[in-house]
Amino acid sequence: MSHSYYNKQWQEAQAALVDLLQQENPPEPPKPERDRLAAFQLLATMYIKYIQIFRKLEQSYDQVVHPQKRRVLRHCLDGVMGRIVELKHEMMNLEFSEYHYFDDVLSDLKLTPNDVEIPVPKYFINERAKNLKEREKLLGQVLAKIGPQDGDKEKEEIRMPWEQAIRIIQIHERARQGRLRAKFMREIRQQEDREKQIQTRGPPTLDPDVAAMRIQKIWKGFAQRRRTKKERDEEMIFIGMAPPPLPTNTKNLPQTFAVKTEELRRKAQDVHEHEFQQALVNIRENIVQNEGPDLKEGMMDQIRQWFIECRDASGKFPEYPDEDDGGSAMIFKEKDPAELEKELSEKDDGKAKGKKGKKDKKDKKDKKKDKKGKKGKKGDDDEEEEGWKMAPSNFVPAINDASDTYKGVWATRDETENFPQKHDSELIKEEKRKEVETEIRLQVDELMRAELTNLKAAVDREKKGKKGKKSGKKKKKKKGKKSGKKGKKGKKKEKDLTPDRTIEDLYEELVTQGIIIRCPQIKLSDYEGEYSYLGTTLRQANIEPMPSMSDVRRLVTEFGILPLGSPAVHESSPLTKSMLLAGPRGTGKKMLVHAMCTELGANLFDLSPANLAGKYPGKDGLKMLMHLIYKVGRALQPSVFYIGDCEKMFKKKIPKTDPTDPKRLKKELPKSLKTIKSEDRLMLVGTTRCPFEAEMKPLMSCYQRIVLIPRPDYASRNLLWRKLILKNGGQITGSLDVSSLSKVTDGYTPGHIVTAVQQVLTDRRVAQLSKKPLQAVEFVAPLARLDPIYKDEEESFKTWYGKTPMGKKRAKAAQADEDDLGGGKDKKGKKGKKGKKGKKGKKKK
Numbered sequence: 065m066s067h068s069y070y071n072k073q074w075q076e077a078q079a080a081l082v083d084l085l086q087q088e089n090p091p092e093p094p095k096p097e098r099d100r101l102a103a104f105q106l107l108a109t110m111y112i113k114y115i116q117i118f119r120k121l122e123q124s125y126d127q128v129v130h131p132q133k134r135r136v137l138r139h140c141l142d143g144v145m146g147r148i149v150e151l152k153h154e155m156m157n158l159e160f161s162e163y164h165y166f167d168d169v170l171s172d173l174k175l176t177p178n179d180v181e182i183p184v185p186k187y188f189i190n191e192r193a194k195n196l197k198e199r200e201k202l203l204g205q206v207l208a209k210i211g212p213q214d215g216d217k218e219k220e221e222i223r224m225p226w227e228q229a230i231r232i233i234q235i236h237e238r239a240r241q242g243r244l245r246a247k248f249m250r251e252i253r254q255q256e257d258r259e260k261q262i263q264t265r266g267p268p269t270l271d272p273d274v275a276a277m278r279i280q281k282i283w284k285g286f287a288q289r290r291r292t293k294k295e296r297d298e299e300m301i302f303i304g305m306a307p308p309p310l311p312t313n314t315k316n317l318p319q320t321f322a323v324k325t326e327e328l329r330r331k332a333q334d335v336h337e338h339e340f341q342q343a344l345v346n347i348r349e350n351i352v353q354n355e356g357p358d359l360k361e362g363m364m365d366q367i368r369q370w371f372i373e374c375r376d377a378s379g380k381f382p383e384y385p386d387e388d389d390g391g392s393a394m395i396f397k398e399k400d401p402a403e404l405e406k407e408l409s410e411k412d413d414g415k416a417k418g419k420k421g422k423k424d425k426k427d428k429k430d431k432k433k434d435k436k437g438k439k440g441k442k443g444d445d446d447e448e449e450e451g452w453k454m455a456p457s458n459f460v461p462a463i464n465d466a467s468d469t470y471k472g473v474w475a476t477r478d479e480t481e482n483f484p485q486k487h488d489s490e491l492i493k494e495e496k497r498k499e500v501e502t503e504i505r506l507q508v509d510e511l512m513r514a515e516l517t518n519l520k521a522a523v524d525r526e527k528k529g530k531k532g533k534k535s536g537k538k539k540k541k542k543k544g545k546k547s548g549k550k551g552k553k554g555k556k557k558e559k560d561l562t563p564d565r566t567i568e569d570l571y572e573e574l575v576t577q578g579i580i581i582r583c584p585q586i587k588l589s590d591y592e593g594e595y596s597y598l599g600t601t602l603r604q605a606n607i608e609p610m611p612s613m614s615d616v617r618r619l620v621t622e623f624g625i626l627p628l629g630s631p632a633v634h635e636s637s638p639l640t641k642s643m644l645l646a647g648p649r650g651t652g653k654k655m656l657v658h659a660m661c662t663e664l665g666a667n668l669f670d671l672s673p674a675n676l677a678g679k680y681p682g683k684d685g686l687k688m689l690m691h692l693i694y695k696v697g698r699a700l701q702p703s704v705f706y707i708g709d710c711e712k713m714f715k716k717k718i719p720k721t722d723p724t725d726p727k728r729l730k731k732e733l734p735k736s737l738k739t740i741k742s743e744d745r746l747m748l749v750g751t752t753r754c755p756f757e758a759e760m761k762p763l764m765s766c767y768q769r770i771v772l773i774p775r776p777d778y779a780s781r782n783l784l785w786r787k788l789i790l791k792n793g794g795q796i797t798g799s800l801d802v803s804s805l806s807k808v809t810d811g812y813t814p815g816h817i818v819t820a821v822q823q824v825l826t827d828r829r830v831a832q833l834s835k836k837p838l839q840a841v842e843f844v845a846p847l848a849r850l851d852p853i854y855k856d857e858e859e860s861f862k863t864w865y866g867k868t869p870m871g872k873k874r875a876k877a878a879q880a881d882e883d884d885l886g887g888g889k890d891k892k893g894k895k896g897k898k899g900k901k902g903k904k905g906k907k908k909k
């Protein structure tokens with residue numbers, strides 16, 4: 065794609081943002097929404113629109129090569145990303161559920177589920193590529209030093225004496241030779257049989273014409289059948305009933321060219337960025353050298369003039385404005401010196417107080433407003449209007465900012481001369497000029513302050529001037545002291561158990577201990593799964609649907625990937641410190657953790673009980689372990705702490721035969737989670753196959769968010785079969801009935817499907833595919849050996865989820881809604897409902 069394509073994408077995204085921002089900043093504060101459904105619809109619509117904008121911005125940011133445009137884009141992208149996360153949390157607080165269904169909104173907006181897939185910004189990885197490579201290298205070196213690990217050893221550990229090994233080789237070699245000889249013998253025998261038959265039959269008696277006709281008949285029939293089949297296949301492809309054949313040569317495909325172009329553009333980004341950084345330094349130096357001295361002299365003259373004018377007007381020299389008030393820059397806003405001095409004196413005495421008073425009042429008013437909003441949400445205050453109100457956003461100001469910059473600078477800029485899309489020197493000059501001016505003003509202020517005191521001392525040696533100076537100095541000193549103390553206190557709280565060791569050293573130790581592990585490179589898009597179109601319909605019928613696999617993907621992106629990937633989003637969005645992935649065996653829990661780490665370029669700390677067994681023993685060991693993982697995790701963030709089978713930590717009884725001591729971290733972990741702050745991009749991710757075995761309270765206090773992972777539904781199974789067969793070298797032809805296969809594999813998880821596909825599609829079978837196409841029956845035998853997940857097991861997950869705090873809240877809210885509806889129909893005279901109804905009626909009027 066071209067520069068103009070990505071500029072257009074950006075432009076479209078900005079146009080959509082303008083509409084949304086009008087909704088976000090209404091001229092009058094909106095009235096609280098009483099209808100929960102309407103509030104959710106409003107949120108969901110905004111959420112989906114933001115996702116569409118996000119997709120466009122992400123694509124533009126990935127490909128735009130102009131360094132200054134990229135900065136504005138990044139600001140906007142982070143803002144939109146943060147707003148999406150915020151809206152998700154708003155929806156969660158409103159609906160009391162992690163999962164939300166938007167099929168009705170999608171059909172209203174005429175969108176497909178693919179249009180609202182949340183992409184993972186590529187800059188998470190691309191902009192840290194160098195660091196990640198170095199870390200990977202270090203990890204590789206350490207792993208090579210410690211040799212193959214336990215898991216690998218088990219695989220390799222087939223040991224046998226020489227004699228036995230030679231015997232096995234001999235057996236196989238003799239078998240091979242035997243088979244070859246048998247094949248020869250068979251061919252010789254067949255040849256002999258044929259010769260014997262010819263001898264017994266004698267010379268052919270058939271008329272050559274008749275024989276030729278017979279051959280022609282057979283050939284023509286065969287050729288026509290072949291042609292008809294080909295035409296039928298082509299027609300099926302034409303009407304979209306069969307997939308087109310895969311191209312044999314992928315090199316000349318347009319997709320391949322597109323990928324190459326994208327790579328080239330990313331390289332151009334680096335080059336342009338480098339040039340931009342150089343230009344920043346050069347232009348600044350130029351301004352300092354060429355314009356600096358004139359600027360400095362001009363300022364000094366102006367200030368001296370001001371001294372004299374003041375003295376002429378009021379008979380004494382003025383007070384020099386403080387650095388905090390903006391120094392001499394403040395003087396030139398007001399031109400009249402008498403007025404300025406008046407203002408200054410008033411500021412000292414009364415105005416400052418007045419302003420403070422006003423500010424305080426304003427703040428109080430704002431706070432009151434906020435409180436009102438919150439109360440409205442809770443519905444506690446009878447005087448306030450009940451209902452839901454959108455919480456103030458931390459990201460809308462950033463989006464506003466970026467939007468204004470776009471409008472002010474880029475929307476109308478003439479770029480006909482800038483075809484390669486390099487930096488714009490004029491913009492840099494404007495920016496740097498301001499920067500240099502403020503810097504020079506600081507220097508000038510210092511000089512002029514000294515000059516003023518000298519002047520004052522020389523002309524009239526009164527005490528006022530000196531007092532002002534002292535008080536100024538004292539103030540500064542005091543401030544300095546205070547900040548110093550605070551700093552020290554903050555540091556004292558965190559004891560560093562390893563003060564003299566470097567992070568690389570600690571990283572190496574954790575890798576050697578097997579706590580930091582190498583994560584398989586899996587993209588989130590590899591986690592296949594279809595969208596469910598029934599979510600809203602089921603919820604409206606008061607049936608809680610099981611989430612679809614595409615919902616799982618979305619949730620992992622929103623809770624884990626987006627906040628951990630961007631520091632700006634993590635700092636201001638609602639904090640998610642931990643997440644529990646709960647689902648039956650083989651549903652891809654580990655795969656999701658690996659996908660998270662791959663997409664983020666995050667370190668993976670394996671804190672599973674089985675992995676910790678025997679490592680860092682005792683209380684001190686545990687303290688050290690926690691210290692190490694947090695220190696290294698923070699220094700090399702983002703980091704993911706993974707705990708497999710995490711329900712074991714909160715089980716009531718642990719069997720004595722269990723050597724892993726899963727309860728070791730039970731106390732330390734929740735404590736340490738409290739130390740995670742908005743600037744620490746760390747997350748605890750637990751996976752469990754049987755969350756119902758754990759005690760609910762402690763489990764929920766440790767894991768903030770729950771992601772329930774379903775068995776795949778028909779649509780997802782269909783997709784999984786197709787994708788996994790192709791991935792393992794198979795081919796989807798007309799003779800493979802994927803639909804029936806998907807139907808009969810209800811209850812089988814992706815893990816089962818992967819196993820079955822790998823067992824069927826051996827190298828030998830893949831080689832035979834051209835002659836013997838794959839058939840659905842072949843998968844039956846491997847599947848029969850696997851135990852599917854029965855409906856009861858899935859139900860037990862649902863019931864368990866109903867008992868979690870979120871599930872309980874949801875049930876309560878549903879009950880309240882039902883009561884409301886019931887009250888409306890039957891008990892019109894009852895108190896509460898009557899009140900509400902009355903209000904609603906009034907509103908409508």
Ligand SMILES: Nc1ncnc2c1ncn2[C@@H]1O[C@H](COP(=O)(O)OP(=O)(O)OP(=O)(O)O)[C@@H](O)[C@H]1O
Nearest residue numbers: 590591592649650651652653654655753814815818
């Ligand atoms: N949605 C999916 N798309 C493609 N492959 C999947 C999907 N889900 C799981 N798999 C594959 O299934 C296999 C099992 O997945 P994984 O080990 O992550 O499951 P799990 O839930 O952690 O299982 P367990 O609870 O038994 O440890 C892996 O090979 C994984 O790649």
